[in-house]
Amino acid sequence: MGSMTLLFSATTLSYLVASILYLVGMAAKRPQAGRIGRWVLLAGILLQASCFAVRHSTAGGTPVTSLHESLSFFAWCLVLLYLLLDLRFRLSVMGAFAAPLAFFVMVGSALSPDIVVQLNPVLKSWLFPVHITFAFLGHAAFALSFGAGVMYLVQNRMLKSKHFTGIYQLLPSLDTLDKVNYTCLSVGFPLMTLGIISGAFWASTAWGTYWRWDPKETWALITWFLYAALLHGRLTVGWRGRKAAIFSIIAFMFLLFTFLGVNLLLGGYHTFEAFAAIR
């Protein structure tokens, strides 16, 4: 447990350091800081991956059964996708969004009780990690598309109002932000789809039915339809820019509710407590 806690803290710390680097780089207009932040983030996900490995070897099973573990895994997915995106588009500014988000998710994870839940034998299946991984990577991609959407709206507003603040120089062009938004959507949507499908198969092996209209399932479906509509609008109607940015922000709000709100407010068998309970 000691090495795990240490790795967890080191990861959180590296996300914090990266956040500071990105934010300072942005405030002081020093892009070098962002370049260092990138390496710190990379160190962070490697540390976190070893944290997962240690957890897996000590507790066994997939380490995403408690809120603590889920949040931590989500932070990891987020940083991983951000780094991939950064590799493609060179988006240091977005680091100032992704790194602090990852840090706060880690803090949230640290604050929630760190319990190693022994999975109900009924739920033990190779589909479980597959379902979780797809769903979380999808969530992370949508979180980044949300970030790109917000940045697009800010930049768009400045260009329209012709009133430019300091951040104008730092933000990428509208074209780049729109592309990022689209890339995240086109990556996130298939991942989410696979997440839902693998979840359905898992449910069928555990309970014999694919779909039970559990609140989480219902809300996930609503969110899925929203993203499907956005993707459709983009591909066929030619939605882009501001409209697509606003839409991805709204859809992310639904996703957030599906991810956290349902668990905290509505209950159902997707709650973390329910994982361990005998049904």
Next chain:
Amino acid sequence: MNIIVVGLSHKTAPVEIREKVAFPPTGMELPLQQMLALPAVSEAVIVSTCNRVELYAASRQPEMAIIELRRFLADFHNLSAADLNDHLYDFTGLEAIQHVLRVAASLDSMVIGEPQILGQIKTAYGYACEFHTAGTILNRFLHKAFSVAKRVRNETAIASNAVSVSFAAVELARKIFDSLENKTVMLVGAGEMCELAAKHFVSHGVAKVLVTNRTFSRAEKLAAELNGTAVNFENFPEQLHRVDILLSSTGAPDYVLSAKKLKEVCKARRYKPMFLIDIAVPRDIDPAANKLDNIYLYDVDDLQGVVQANLKGRQKEAAKAELIIKKEVNQFQSWLATLEVKPTIVALRQQLEQVRQAEMEKTLASLGELNEKERKAIEAMTSAIVNKILHHPTNILKQASNDGNGNLYLDAVRTLFDLPAQKELTSDSDPFDQS
């Protein structure tokens, strides 16, 4: 040794005067040689641009040199010194160093941060090197100026934003489209500003240029110039869906493009963004178009606003640059000062050594027969006395040269010990590198 600047700039002289004192780049040898021949001037560089003419000199007699340089500038151009004098400024020592560093860093330019001035000073220095009129001091000094200018450029955002309307348009376009490759620009009307902006767009790699004008022949002419295609004015709206960037400057009294028309165009383009630049007064494009999604409409005032904001930003950055320059001025001044200290210390040493030798001869002669050992002892003792006496003053002089009081002490030492006037420095070596 002092650095001296005599000259005039857009701040002190109107263009009628500036054009009279400008030095043509083809004939720099004569003025440089004449300047170097002035009795009080030991090194010479001449900077001549359309906004400034400045003479940089190194001299031991700054007051004399200034008078000579002022006269030289008037005489060389056959002007009356009285007329010219009102427009001339002169700087000596720290002020001169600061002035040149500021000029090189483009802080004294008409448009702060404009990049040409550095190149112009480099060219001027090139002539001075070619005709061997720059020596140890100006060589070192101008290299310093170049490196400071570079530092200012790298460490401040002084030159980062466009300060001309046409460049501002290109910068905005890049904030919308990112890359301008594979973009199409259309010029509606053929105003001069439009043409300039179009050239900037072309140099930033736009793929296609369309030109339309009420007079088709003018459109054709401009299209040929820009390597583009001329389009009939009557049916240019049909081409609009292909256009990403539109530059408009017709003399039409009413709007040439309505918001309604642009809405249709937008749809036809599948809402790809469009950047409209309306330089015409009265305006060509309905301002309501800016409210449409994915349309970015800038009129001439908007662009001026961007330019003004950028200029303000440059002024803010200039304050940072001044701090850098202040430090560098002091650094260079202390280098100059050590240049003075070194020969003084050497002269002081020589003076005392002569006294020692002379007194020792006398003493040895009066003592008569001495063995080798005794003679050596006297030699060692006298040397030690001289060294001990010199030790502290030498240190003080070296120290003083670093904190700017050098000249005061040097003057005192020279007077007290009756040292001869300093010889011209001939070596190119760096006194910091020795001992």
